[in-house]
Amino acid sequence: MDESDGGQELPESDPTTRRGFLEHAANLSMAGGLAAGYGMLGLQAAQYLYPAEAGQTITQFVCTLNQLKVGESLPYTLPSGAKIVVARQQEGETADAFIALSSVCPHLGCKVHWEAVNSRFFCPCHNGAFNAQGEPTEGPPAAANQHLTRYPLTVEGNLLMIQVPLNSVHVSGSEATA
Amino acid sequence: MSVFSKWLQERIPISGAQLQELTNEPVPNHLKRWWFALGGTPAYLFVVQIVTGILLAFYYQSSAQTAYESVRYITQEAAFGWYLRGLHKWAATLMIAAVILHQMRVYFTAAYQRPRELNWVIGMSLLMCTLLTGFTGYSLVFEQLSFWGATVAANISDAVPVVGPIAKEMLLAGDTYNDRTLSRFYILHAAVLPTTIILLVAVHIAFIRLHGVTELQFEDEADDRPKHFNFFPDHLLTEITIGLILMIVLSALATVFPATMGPKADPLTTPEVIKPEWFFYVSFRWLKLFSLTFAVLSTGFIVAAMFLWPWIDRVLRKLTGNEDISVYIGIVATFLLIGLTVWEASVAH
Numbered sequence: 046m047d048e049s050d051g052g053q054e055l056p057e058s059d060p061t062t063r064r065g066f067l068e069h070a071a072n073l074s075m076a077g078g079l080a081a082g083y084g085m086l087g088l089q090a091a092q093y094l095y096p097a098e099a100g101q102t103i104t105q106f107v108c109t110l111n112q113l114k115v116g117e118s119l120p121y122t123l124p125s126g127a128k129i130v131v132a133r134q135q136e137g138e139t140a141d142a143f144i145a146l147s148s149v150c151p152h153l154g155c156k157v158h159w160e161a162v163n164s165r166f167f168c169p170c171h172n173g174a175f176n177a178q179g180e181p182t183e184g185p186p187a188a189a190n191q192h193l194t195r196y197p198l199t200v201e202g203n204l205l206m207i208q209v210p211l212n213s214v215h216v217s218g219s220e221a222t223a
Numbered sequence: 224m225s226v227f228s229k230w231l232q233e234r235i236p237i238s239g240a241q242l243q244e245l246t247n248e249p250v251p252n253h254l255k256r257w258w259f260a261l262g263g264t265p266a267y268l269f270v271v272q273i274v275t276g277i278l279l280a281f282y283y284q285s286s287a288q289t290a291y292e293s294v295r296y297i298t299q300e301a302a303f304g305w306y307l308r309g310l311h312k313w314a315a316t317l318m319i320a321a322v323i324l325h326q327m328r329v330y331f332t333a334a335y336q337r338p339r340e341l342n343w344v345i346g347m348s349l350l351m352c353t354l355l356t357g358f359t360g361y362s363l364v365f366e367q368l369s370f371w372g373a374t375v376a377a378n379i380s381d382a383v384p385v386v387g388p389i390a391k392e393m394l395l396a397g398d399t400y401n402d403r404t405l406s407r408f409y410i411l412h413a414a415v416l417p418t419t420i421i422l423l424v425a426v427h428i429a430f431i432r433l434h435g436v437t438e439l440q441f442e443d444e445a446d447d448r449p450k451h452f453n454f455f456p457d458h459l460l461t462e463i464t465i466g467l468i469l470m471i472v473l474s475a476l477a478t479v480f481p482a483t484m485g486p487k488a489d490p491l492t493t494p495e496v497i498k499p500e501w502f503f504y505v506s507f508r509w510l511k512l513f514s515l516t517f518a519v520l521s522t523g524f525i526v527a528a529m530f531l532w533p534w535i536d537r538v539l540r541k542l543t544g545n546e547d548i549s550v551y552i553g554i555v556a557t558f559l560l561i562g563l564t565v566w567e568a569s570v571a572h
Binding site for chain 2: 094095096125126127128152153154155156157158168169170171172184185188189210212213214215216
């Protein structure tokens with residue numbers, strides 16, 4: 046192609062004339078169309094990347110109310126395989142009488158474990174500690190007054206139900222089916 | 224001119240003389256001192272990372288079920304897998320160390336001052352990308368420490384105001400570590416971050432070429448000496464030498480201290496002693512000292528101050544009338560950095 050083609054200077058258009066206005070409008074709508082089109086693609090990409098099932102939970106049966114007396118506890122396994130304890134703290138037919146503590150530290154999500162010697166839940170990540178009721182006693186959780194989360198419990202008729210997270214990591218196929 | 228070179232000249236219309244002029248940036252004499260060649264060191268190590276990383280990717284499988292086993296295969300069964308993985312691990316370690324040393328050199332010689340402020344900002348972005356690449360790469364091994372490190376890091380981002388919770392969900396592909404998390408770390412580590420680094424390095428070097436290297440005069444240098452030497456071939460030879468020395472050091476490290484594998488990730492049990500990679504010891508200790516909100520906000524504040532230091536430095540110099548104020552602050556910060564790192568390294572909890 047001849048180079049002089051591209052080298053030709055167009056006269057500066059005056060936006061107050063009809064021709065100039067139309068030129069500006071055409072440029073603007075073209076830029077706007079491009080921005081809208083590619084912007085939509087970007088938006089779709091962001092939606093695609095945003096996890097669809099974040100925060101999905103499932104409600105499961107724990108036991109009948111009379112299976113658990115005051116002061117007693119029951120081991121319970123979550124869908125992720127984590128083992129927690131469901132305990133009855135007082136009389137009553139409502140969910141408030143029961144407690145199910147999460148083993149996930151509210152500070153940064155590590156797993157706490159029960160230290161029988163010190164009668165506390167201890168988090169090895171940043172030295173957080175909790176008493177048997179899940180109240181913080183030491184470390185960053187105590188500084189920020191973060192309790193061990195309780196899994197939401199509900200009572201349906203005579204049945205104690207627990208609401209637990211569904212999403213978790215399954216490390217190997219054999220363990221998941223076992 | 225031979226037929227071949229004539230053919231080539233027609234297709235690639237640039238002469239050797241033109242090429243030499245393009246690359247022959249005059250290099251100030253102080254670059255003959257090794258600590259001024261620290262910028263080229265991470266660049267060389269980055270190339271090592273790309274080459275060894277591509278080779279590792281031939282066998283690595285980024286799912287929770289297969290990741291650990293594929294790393295084990297690379298380490299124990301694939302021919303020279305242990306060596307390539309060792310090179311990758313140690314080049315990462317040295318790259319982070321070299322980036323930090325390069326940044327310290329730029330800081331203490333005040334090379335970030337006007338008109339090079341923007342290149343400091345790009346350098347800071349490169350530091351962030353390098354740390355993120357190190358973090359995501361370590362997570363790919365899917366051993367206990369890297370799994371819990373990733374969990375902790377994602378929850379740290381959760382504490383960042385406004386954008387934190389979304390950032391955490393985007394990083395983990397859910398609100399906890401799940402079956403779709405590892406492939407995110409992989410694509411960030413092997414595609415998104417390296418591409419970003421390449422683009423940033425290109426701009427970084429373009430800015431150096433546009434401004435020229437900061438001129439520094441040393442007291443022990445005679446005034447009558449020529450102040451510059453040629454990039455090609457003089458400085459290139461220096462860089463090649465540094466590259467060869469690095470290869471020897473990397474090979475030695477990969478052989479004497481090979482990349483090992485800890486116990487496989489167990490989402491149900493946090494190990495009794497948990498540590499991140501050494502370059503996050505500082506922030507890990509910081510998190511133990513303060514409440515999460517304060518730790519996150521103060522870290523964000525420090526990082527923001529580092530990004531804006533060329534301008535903060537100017538204000539401080541005006542306010543105090545002391546030209547070296549940043550040097551004193553830098554010395555304190557360096558000791559704090561080393562102190563917190565050593566503290567975290569020397570205790571179990």
